Amino acid sequence: MSVKPLRADSAERRRKPTLCPSSRCAEGAILLGVVGSDAQVQFLNQPVRIDAEFVDIAHQGRRPEKRFRFSSPCATNACRHWTGSRCGVIDEVFDSVPETHRIETRPRCAIREQCRWHRQEGDAACGACPLVITDLMVDG
Numbered sequence: 001m002s003v004k005p006l007r008a009d010s011a012e013r014r015r016k017p018t019l020c021p022s023s024r025c026a027e028g029a030i031l032l033g034v035v036g037s038d039a040q041v042q043f044l045n046q047p048v049r050i051d052a053e054f055v056d057i058a059h060q061g062r063r064p065e066k067r068f069r070f071s072s073p074c075a076t077n078a079c080r081h082w083t084g085s086r087c088g089v090i091d092e093v094f095d096s097v098p099e100t101h102r103i104e105t106r107p108r109c110a111i112r113e114q115c116r117w118h119r120q121e122g123d124a125a126c127g128a129c130p131l132v133i134t135d136l137m138v139d140g
Helices: 011-015 052-058 088-096 116-121 123-131
Strands: 019-023 030-035 041-049 068-073
Touching: 019 116, 041 068, 041 123, 088 116, 088 123, 116 123
Parallel strands: none
Antiparallel strands: 019 068, 030 041, 030 068
């Protein structure tokens, strides 16, 4: 299995596409963090691009989106969360998580300048971001 740290000078970072901060585990996605026992995402110091071997291993056991947070280019109209003009996920998070329960300090984030949620809501999105677990479906 190879995981490649993303470097600030990489071509991917220079192009700066808008990134979804809560995407699926798929080859080429960026691993942003790990869901901790407190149900909050602990972001990696250095995000890594995942390969097919990581994806295969991560799909053993519980769904990887319950255990990790991934990022990939925002799919806009191809995503069921796209409202036509914005990502509806962060709106749902704001509706369900009172401001008093959000994180006060911005967590470290490797994609902030490219993040769909940050581009929509600014730093307020950062306070709710660690609370988002991509897959909330009951294991069965």
